[in-house]
Amino acid sequence: MGADVDHVLAAIARAAARHDRPDLLERVELARARLADPACRVVVCGEFKKGKSSLVNALLGARVCATDADVATAIPTYVRHGERLEAHVLQEESPGSARGSAVPAPEVDTVATGHGGPAARALEIRLPRELLAGGLVLVDTPGISGGLASSHAGVALRALAVADVLVFVTDASAELGAAEIEFLAQAAALCPVVVGAVTRIDLYPQWRRILAADTEHLTAAGLDVDLLPLSAPLRHHGLRDRDRELLLESGYPQLTARLVAEHERVSGSGGAAAAAVGAGVVGQLVAEVTAQRRALDADAASQEQRQAWARAREQAADLRSAGSRWQQVLFDRMADVGAEVELDLTVRIRSLRREAAERVAQMPPARLAADLGPWLQQRTTELLLDHQSVVRAQADQVADAVAEQFGSAARDLRRGLDLGTDESGPVRDVAFAPAGAQSVSRLDMGLVALRGGSAGAMITHAAGLVLGLAFPVVLPAALVLSTVLAGKSWQSAQKAQLRALRADTDRAVAAYLEEVDIAARKDTRDAVRRLQRRLRETFSARAAELFTTANRSVESLSTSLTGDDEARAVRRAELDAELDALRSLQREVGAVLAARLPVAA
Template sequence: MGGDVEHVLAAIARAAERHDRPDLRTRVEVAQARLADPACRVVVCGEFKKGKSSLVNALLGARVCATDADVATAIPTYVRYGERLEAHVLDEESPGSSRGAAVGAAELDTVATGHAGPSARALEIRLPRELLAGGLVLVDTPGISGGLASTHAGIALRALAVADVLVFVTDAGAELGAAEIEFLTQAAALCPVVLGAVTRVDLYPQWRRIVAADAEHLAAAGLSIDLFPLSAPLRHHGLREGDRELLLESGYPQLTARLAAEQTGVVGSGGASAAAVGASVVGQLVAELTAQRRGLDADPAAQEQRQAWARAREQASDLRTAGSRWQQVLFDRMADLGAEVEMDLTVRIRALRREASERIAQMPPARLAADLGPWLQQRTTELLLDHQSVARTHADDVADAVAEQFGSAAAELRRGLDLGGDEPGAVRDIAFAPTGSASASRLDMGLVALRGGSAGAMITHAAGLVLGLAFPVVLPAALVLSTVLAGKSWQSAQKAQLRALRADTDRAVAGYLEEVDTAARKDTRDAVRRLQRRLRETFSARASELFTTATRSAESLSTSMTGNDEARATRRAELDSELDALRSLQREVGALLTDLLPVPA
């Protein structure tokens, strides 16, 4: 099906070139480029040392991710197709970011495990593998020990924000824990497809019982996740020996087949989007040539048609102006969006600040170091996930509102141009970028040094000096009073010390949340600006196309009404032939859309 879409798009691009429509040809070429480089991102994540990197290596039949017992993946590693093995550092945690320095094969482990310096934010590896040739991208993420409380949970969740499939890795040594179930619950809300991989089944005889128990835990949490028992050693041994039975027993062929099926679905959705672009472009070409053909017939209604095209040109011109209704809706709704998401973040940060203060006041001092840090990290991750969800919902509402207003303003124009209705999926590919998830590494929740002890010693010492003046006379009373005062002094010192400890911890939490707020607010503002620019550029380009089509059609209609009979007859034959070809393309792309678009339930 993908090849059919490519063939039709190529024919439509040639038609746009023949009719001197570089704007429409550029639009088709962009769709062709997206179709030629499909990407199905499969994010592999799980707790530390559960076999994530071994799973990636086993899928590819090559050691591209570090798997030594004393090292662990520290930055995301993106593995995609390439004609030869090569690796580069990425400036940001995404496969589309700019590529930095090349990395040699001997240095891969050093970079992936975080020993290449803080500038290495991610690693991209390319190699020739059939599994990757269709656009599959495997993403190996750092371990998330502790679930949402993990300092690496934010990295995994950022990767999930653009993932098509999540493969959550656990092993057959133990059942899924509460932290893993909690993470999967959050991840399932971000990723459309979640699969479970139970590794190391060759090491644990009780693996079937573990898989069954994991399935029960997932079902109890309301999660529908297919589990794949896997053995990397069996996979590698089967590949070396060419033993098909060992390969099947390893479980990897089943997982590979499922990933291939998911990839086909992702590529199919890209094909539908590309076909929709083709339908829109060929519709405008047909409208323009139809106007020329009507003018050649000397139809008495041609004058009325020419006036209709002139009105369509004015309507299209209005759509291009900054004062058009859809532009006003975009400006107003984006201003509202910015205010709403910023207020949402402010309210959430303040609520977490109060919650943390209450927890600090109630928590035993000895537990501050052990409990507060992980709790705060988890709550921060949950906060940013909820904020991201709210921001995305508002962004979708804005995109829908602008699309509706643009469509309403252009409805009469589209009918006049006979473009064949709305373009499916015109705005649905506009994604709202996720906000960043700040790390808790800067928050030091260790116990502060004892304070107030010196002050307590000074108070006790001063009382002793005063009482010592009367020592020969009132020795018994002095001893009792000294003991009482020392006890009260020690209690006071302990309370002061505790107050100081909690005050310092509270200030540390406030500083951490201020950093989280600053980073998240910047990411949100950047995302809002990107969305506004994307919507403006998308609809402005469509308005310009409609204006060009209306202008050229009106001019063609006027020109066609002049000239001698012989020239008109020759031009009529040319247009009939070209319209037949374009309408054939129109029917072909329409049939593709029917096959590619999902059937409404």
């Protein structure tokens, strides 16, 4: 996989070494290293207890994820290839993040389910499996019961932001729900490939009807998702008994074949980026050797070439300088991006706060505790996803603007440039805990009403004493007034309790959104800083390469006319042979690149 790309890159690396170009050699070797480890991240998502962890275990033929009935995955678990079985906690929710302490095998389940062991944002498990050997990474995520309203939706969507394939897991017990379809629609916008897995077909005889109904629901929602019926027990029995029919009936060979095909697709796109690097490097070597060859001819063309390379050196020197135009564009545009994305986040948070206040004011008090939290969690997730799309769009615009100022030498750079803005994904989870007013019992409310009624009785009794009214006359009036005042006291107490409840809820919403704002603002600023640093480093390295090529070409044009005719003839033959070899490499890498670029419709 990618052997032809690596073969031509190895030849280009040898050419760069022959010409003493360590800068170009380093770029080719980095491309080869990325090509040798083409990671393909397969994220497994679904609601609680739908069989996500069982699916991962069945795919690998090993129990690596907890599947007990009374526990559930609480943090992302990354499963990748290793020489032996081992587990480590991760400092961030990314398979490339720093590995923390090792986790003994007996404690893996407790860490993954959040029931003990060292605290972790994520867990990485390595084991020797052929399916993982080529760079496939399986990601088991926490359940998303409630779709986007789930408190774990952000975790799943963060994983999807850098995923190559999503395997969405449901089971054959019931048709897809509205929350699942809503989540799938959002996930399909983040992940290029979505595969559906309908598990536990061995438990439910009506699974074919459920499969057909799920397909109809997805089609109605405008989602193109293939659904694969699966049975983990049949898979395990087939592996244990070496029963080919059971293995085929389990559905897992079909899922494995699909994942292998998607892995090859991802590797192919990585091959295109690597081939683009090779094309840029060999182009510079051809230009340098061409300049050396023309310098051996004392004619007008060589003089013109000398002047052209002198101008090219000046342009490359300008690209290297801190005051170059592309550097100014990068600085100015990144300042604008920082301000625009912060304003976007501020506007979205304020709008959600107003929306929440209106909802709190209109929602029946009895439903506040049950309904407000899921609604607010869903709206926050949607808000942050929309905000992330703004950040990514701004990143692409900045990269295009910088590449335009840099010039034609940036064409292959921009094609394979990974801006890395997706790795932050939606902001880390912030839990909403409605404070609620202190509950008032019906006994307390009764005492309030009793106090109001007592006041009515006292007023009536005092009026009777002053006016000299008889008790039979005072008693009915006292009863009426006491009843009225007791009712008024009850209503006032209810209104005061409702005002206190809504005021406490408003404060809880404000505190929650403030935490979301702080976390999201930090993640956004970090993403903008990473983008600026990546663009600056990438284009600065290319400017240095161009300057080296131009400078060496000018020097060769100035010195190659020295020496006798025989030495110059020998040198001409050497350079002609080298040019032929480099141009052959140029054609080869061009063909490899053309074969991997998407064909225009």
